[in-house]
Amino acid sequence: MYKIIIKLFILSILIIFNLNIANAQNAVTDEMLLSAQEDPNNWLMAPGNYTGNRFSKLGQINTANVSGLVPKWIFSLGTLDAQNTTPVIHNGVMYVTASHGRTYALNAANGQEIWRYFHQLPEGVAGKMCCDIGNRGVALYGDKVYVATPDSHVVALNKSDGSVAWDVTIANWEDAITMTVAPLVVKGKVIVGMSGAEYPTRLWIDALDSETGEQVWRRYTIPGPGEPGHETWGSARAAMYGGSSAWITGSYDPELDILYWGVGNPNPDWDGTVRPGDNLYSNSTLALDPDTGAIKFYFQYTPADVWDYDGNNEPILVDYGDEKVWLHGDRNGYLYKIDRTNGAFKYGKEISKVNWNTGFTYDGRPIWNMDKVPTYDYEAKDICPASEGGKWWNPMTVNPETGWVFVPSREICVDIKSAPLGEGLNPDEITVGKPYWGIGTIGWNTGYGQLVAFDGRTGEKMWVVKDRSPFTSGLLSTRGGLLFAGTPEGEFRAYHQETGEELWSFQTGSGIFGSPSTYTIDGEQFVAVPSGFGGWTGWAIFGEGGAPWLKDSRKGGIIIGFGLP
Amino acid sequence: MKMILNNLKIFYLFIIIFLFYSLAQAGIEDKNTISIKTIENPLELDEETIKAGKKLWRKTGCYSCHGGNAEGGVGPNLQDDIWVYKPSDAMLFKTIAKGRKGTNMVGWEKELNSDEIWKIIIFIRSLYTGDKSKIIW
Numbered sequence: 155m156y157k158i159i160i161k162l163f164i165l166s167i168l169i170i171f172n173l174n175i176a177n178a179q180n181a182v183t184d185e186m187l188l189s190a191q192e193d194p195n196n197w198l199m200a201p202g203n204y205t206g207n208r209f210s211k212l213g214q215i216n217t218a219n220v221s222g223l224v225p226k227w228i229f230s231l232g233t234l235d236a237q238n239t240t241p242v243i244h245n246g247v248m249y250v251t252a253s254h255g256r257t258y259a260l261n262a263a264n265g266q267e268i269w270r271y272f273h274q275l276p277e278g279v280a281g282k283m284c285c286d287i288g289n290r291g292v293a294l295y296g297d298k299v300y301v302a303t304p305d306s307h308v309v310a311l312n313k314s315d316g317s318v319a320w321d322v323t324i325a326n327w328e329d330a331i332t333m334t335v336a337p338l339v340v341k342g343k344v345i346v347g348m349s350g351a352e353y354p355t356r357l358w359i360d361a362l363d364s365e366t367g368e369q370v371w372r373r374y375t376i377p378g379p380g381e382p383g384h385e386t387w388g389s390a391r392a393a394m395y396g397g398s399s400a401w402i403t404g405s406y407d408p409e410l411d412i413l414y415w416g417v418g419n420p421n422p423d424w425d426g427t428v429r430p431g432d433n434l435y436s437n438s439t440l441a442l443d444p445d446t447g448a449i450k451f452y453f454q455y456t457p458a459d460v461w462d463y464d465g466n467n468e469p470i471l472v473d474y475g476d477e478k479v480w481l482h483g484d485r486n487g488y489l490y491k492i493d494r495t496n497g498a499f500k501y502g503k504e505i506s507k508v509n510w511n512t513g514f515t516y517d518g519r520p521i522w523n524m525d526k527v528p529t530y531d532y533e534a535k536d537i538c539p540a541s542e543g544g545k546w547w548n549p550m551t552v553n554p555e556t557g558w559v560f561v562p563s564r565e566i567c568v569d570i571k572s573a574p575l576g577e578g579l580n581p582d583e584i585t586v587g588k589p590y591w592g593i594g595t596i597g598w599n600t601g602y603g604q605l606v607a608f609d610g611r612t613g614e615k616m617w618v619v620k621d622r623s624p625f626t627s628g629l630l631s632t633r634g635g636l637l638f639a640g641t642p643e644g645e646f647r648a649y650h651q652e653t654g655e656e657l658w659s660f661q662t663g664s665g666i667f668g669s670p671s672t673y674t675i676d677g678e679q680f681v682a683v684p685s686g687f688g689g690w691t692g693w694a695i696f697g698e699g700g701a702p703w704l705k706d707s708r709k710g711g712i713i714i715g716f717g718l719p
Numbered sequence: 720m721k722m723i724l725n726n727l728k729i730f731y732l733f734i735i736i737f738l739f740y741s742l743a744q745a746g747i748e749d750k751n752t753i754s755i756k757t758i759e760n761p762l763e764l765d766e767e768t769i770k771a772g773k774k775l776w777r778k779t780g781c782y783s784c785h786g787g788n789a790e791g792g793v794g795p796n797l798q799d800d801i802w803v804y805k806p807s808d809a810m811l812f813k814t815i816a817k818g819r820k821g822t823n824m825v826g827w828e829k830e831l832n833s834d835e836i837w838k839i840i841i842f843i844r845s846l847y848t849g850d851k852s853k854i855i856w
């Protein structure tokens with residue numbers, strides 16, 4: 155009897171020890187996140203790694219063999235509407251979101267479902283989201299998966315089975331403050347930003363304790379009364395309703411210990427009359443202390459915006475020798491290089507045709523072209539670029555080994571006339587939870603899409619590839635010399651990074667509005683991409699229509715895993 | 720005696736049916752729900768109603784998904800004759816009031832009363848650019 159008890163005791167110790175080893179092997183640590191660029195077998199966060207460059211060191215699939223790429227599996231996401239996600243992969247398991255914030259774990263080798271989490275949404279939430287009910291992906295940390303949901307919850311799921319570890323509410327969705335962002339985990343904190351700048355809101359970035367969900371800090375993107383910058387709104391009312399969203403995942407520099415996070419457009423989108431001033435920190439990248447949320451410095455791309463140049467696009471951290479910069483493709487049509495140690499302007503280079511400004515001051519402040527400034531009495535015609543850019547929200551990619559940056563882009567211009575409350579499209583009065591755009595009339599003029607490659611050191615344009623429709627996917631570059639990009643017409647393509655030559659294409663069945671990622675399973679490289687048309691696509695059809703052939707595009711909802719035969 | 724019992728059964732059956740009907744009616748008349756009794760728009764397609772419908776279109780934020788003139792965007796184009804379901808008055812009313820399952824279209828009956836929904840439908844009708852032979856309202 156005594157021996158049996160001892161054996162059972164030893165056995166239980168061994169089981170606990172083994173479980174701990176298994177959990178430890180399945181855990182995502184700070185060290186792993188910090189060295190994610192050096193671990194191409196996994197794709198540990200939505201932007202790939204902390205620089206946000208969406209570059210992989212994998213080269214098994216390369217310019218010589220990509221023509222043979224074939225779909226290995228297809229997974230149905232079970233929803234339609236905008237599929238904006240980037241698949242995240244760890245240890246052969248893919249963690250991916252669908253529209254509506256549904257979350258899945260899949261076997262990344264064959265697409266078989268392991269678990270699912272369907273966050274139950276309140277009826278009516280889609281009516282509080284300007285731009286579809288998409289979701290941009292998850293974050294991994296420790297033994298958990300983090301997802302932000304449309305009704306402004308952040309949920310921590312146990313990585314092994316998808317059960318809920320914690321679920322916290324960040325905002326009241328009925329006020330049209332919602333979430334589509336892919337969280338980023340930095341130093342044990344889950345960082346998220348809010349959507350809702352097409353409504354009278356005051357938005358923010360939150361850091362949550364990864365273990366409990368408790369708020370560690372909150373950084374409002376609009377300074378409150380008494381804070382520096384509050385005066386840039388003209389009135390307290392304008393500041394309190396000034397939107398300034400933060401729904402694109404930021405970047406992190408561990409050496410400088412700075413978190414970089416983008417801030418979007420002021421509200422109302424197209425009427426600057428009611429918010430005279432620069433409207434800080436709309437259309438900026440904020441450099442934040444990740445421990446406190448304090449603003450160290452910032453760079454504002456489009457002060458006093460009247461074009462809806464929603465500047466929260468990703469900042470990608472790049473080192474050119476000793477030069478530490480971030481690169482940012484803005485909707486206002488410019489590729490920016492900014493010193494990431496102090497926010498100093500290095501250059502702004504045209505991605506697409508730009509006519510809303512005539513140049514920059516020495517410190518990067520745009521000089522307006524008054525012919526392109528819409529007012530209540532003046533319809534500004536053929537403003538270039540239109541509100542989606544330039545470069546829309548879909549992330550660009552940087553190959554840090556060549557220094558080149560690749561931008562999904564478009565050449566589409568727009569006619570705009572603004573209007574006060576009670577006129578144009580505007581309601582008679584401001585109501586929390588109701589859209590307010592400040593628009594009189596707006597019509598997009600038919601254009602085309604393009605991929606643009608720059609040498610990021612100088613901003614020299616290296617090549618341009620034109621296409622009928624704008625490129626609406628995020629991009630992926632690899633050591634195999636490839637650039638992956640998707641179109642709203644469903645084509646998923648591989649281009650040669652050096653020349654822009656199209657090397658491969660696959661029709662995925664619906665528009666691509668999410669981002670590809672790449673990983674290996676047992677030494678075999680895969681490339682995964684979501685397919686599913688959606689998002690705010692009024693640009694395609696309002697007025698003449700930026701791309702009128704996209705009217706009534708087919709929706710979808712799949713992930714495809716591609717590999718070599 | 721047997722006849723009395725049978726009559727009582729019928730009487731109770733009527734009482735039960737009446738109670739169920741009353742409860743159902745009470746549910747329909749709840750302040751947050753709208754009964755779909757009328758199958759045809761009681762309002763005329765005239766300038767005043769179109770203007771009122773447009774104002775409600777802006778106030779409710781319909782333009783956010785469907786566009787300022789229902790060109791489409793996140794939601795479908797409502798000007799043309801391409802519809803999943805036949806665009807009868809009853810179908811439009813039901814969709815606006817109750818929403819459309821499986822899509823982003825939520826129900827607006829908590830914000831709009833019947834008269835307001837009919838006005839919005841008049842505004843939508845005024846924008847029609849489709850084949851006139853397909854008009855069914």
